[in-house]
Amino acid sequence: MGNWRVLQRLGHGSQGAVYRVEDVRQPREHLVLRISLRAAEGRFDQWTAQLKRAHPNVVLLHACGRWPRPRSGFFYFVRDYVKGQSLPNWMETVNPTFLQGAAILSRLALAIDDMHLRDVWHRDIRPENIRVRDGDGEPVLLDLRAGGNEEVDTLTRMPLPTELLMYRSPEALRFLRMNWGRRGVRYHYRPADDLYALGATAYWLVTGHMPFSPALAPDLLHGALEMRRPVAPHVVNPRVPPAFSALILRLLEKEPDSRPRSGEALNAELVAAVSAGARSIWASRIFDWCRDEAGRELSPLRLLRPAAPWEGGSGCPRLPRVVHFNPPHDKALLPFEPPPWCANPVPVRKCPEEPMGPWSQMM
Numbered sequence: 001m002g003n004w005r006v007l008q009r010l011g012h013g014s015q016g017a018v019y020r021v022e023d024v025r026q027p028r029e030h031l032v033l034r035i036s037l038r039a040a041e042g043r044f045d046q047w048t049a050q051l052k053r054a055h056p057n058v059v060l061l062h063a064c065g066r067w068p069r070p071r072s073g074f075f076y077f078v079r080d081y082v083k084g085q086s087l088p089n090w091m092e093t094v095n096p097t098f099l100q101g102a103a104i105l106s107r108l109a110l111a112i113d114d115m116h117l118r119d120v121w122h123r124d125i126r127p128e129n130i131r132v133r134d135g136d137g138e139p140v141l142l143d144l145r146a147g148g149n150e151e152v153d154t155l156t157r158m159p160l161p162t163e164l165l166m167y168r169s170p171e172a173l174r175f176l177r178m179n180w181g182r183r184g185v186r187y188h189y190r191p192a193d194d195l196y197a198l199g200a201t202a203y204w205l206v207t208g209h210m211p212f213s214p215a216l217a218p219d220l221l222h223g224a225l226e227m228r229r230p231v232a233p234h235v236v237n238p239r240v241p242p243a244f245s246a247l248i249l250r251l252l253e254k255e256p257d258s259r260p261r262s263g264e265a266l267n268a269e270l271v272a273a274v275s276a277g278a279r280s281i282w283a284s285r286i287f288d289w290c291r292d293e294a295g296r297e298l299s300p301l302r303l304l305r306p307a308a309p310w311e312g313g314s315g316c317p318r319l320p321r322v323v324h325f326n327p328p329h330d331k332a333l334l335p336f337e338p339p340p341w342c343a344n345p346v347p348v349r350k351c352p353e354e355p356m357g358p359w360s361q362m363m
Contacts, residue, residue: 008020020033031062034077037074057108059079060079085131087104087139096285098281098283100137104130105270107138108141108263109195116191116194123194126200127204172189173226195262207305213308222319227254237287244273
């Protein structure tokens with residue numbers, strides 16, 4: 001595959017496969033190659049260079065292309081191989097302190113800010129896309145396949161899984177709900193979208209749960225994300241410093257202007273919160289370890305997480321859906337089908353050359 005020699009398969013799924021590779025010109029440097037299983041997926045041009053200028057806490061993108069044919073082959077991209085654990089695995093094995101958790105968020109906030117200053121959005125910030133690097137313990141943002149800007153569009157184009165709704169900002173979901181079926185419209189990402197996703201990640205970090213139940217039906221989940229205020233993290237987990245809890249809730253505000261203006265502003269607020277708090281509170285671990293009946297810590301160690309904040313009912317509103325129907329001559333050309341919770345009396349024909357869902361088209 002060009003200059004890339006495949007060494008090991010790291011994993012595969014419905015969207016693509018991931019391999020550990022090396023550049024034949026520099027055989028000792030191991031990298032990661034992801035290749036799509038969708039022939040129509042992926043685009044790259046001169047604007048993609050903006051994604052290669054990585055911050056130290058953003059994985060470095062080395063190359064992208066198509067294989068085996070340069071024009072019609074399967075899309076792939078090559079990034080750094082980051083030695084370390086995913087954020088969920090790191091949480092399970094380390095059970096960090098609140099100070100360590102705040103430092104992780106601080107580093108990520110500054111990395112996101114660096115991307116935003118170059119007019120690049122990540123658009124897929126979540127715990128599974130964050131790796132804690134061995135050696136220095138620095139967090140690294142992975143998976144730029146949804147990253148881009150207004151010129152680049154996205155590095156890869158694909159239907160986004162339903163679980164990613166949990167990390168979409170209320171304004172993004174509102175746009176989708178109010179523009180369903182409208183051709184040619186597209187949501188314009190802003191820094192506030194990435195900061196909201198970082199807030200959802202922070203909520204999970206200190207409580208062990210998402211702000212709202214991922215088991216909710218999509219329309220109820222839309223309503224909760226757009227309208228409901230999540231339970232405060234310090235109510236779910238009494239260990240959480242109140243100042244930390246308040247800052248996470250600010251990141252999850254429904255209106256983007258109510259969130260911190262930038263990653264730098266978020267970093268400054270984190271530093272101020274830690275400096276003003278009692279060191280003993282910030283130095284305590286986020287969770288306790290599970291113990292046996294005698295009070296001894298179980299081996300292997302397991303985290304004792306609090307109960308989910310959404311257990312015992314949802315109470316989520318059902319918001320009205322606005323569906324825009326196309327003119328009669330366009331009815332058979334809709335590029336995507338409606339979600340399962342949206343009744344669609346219009347006959348729809350999928351476009352075989354563009355097998356994408358509405359999130360790919362509009363967001």
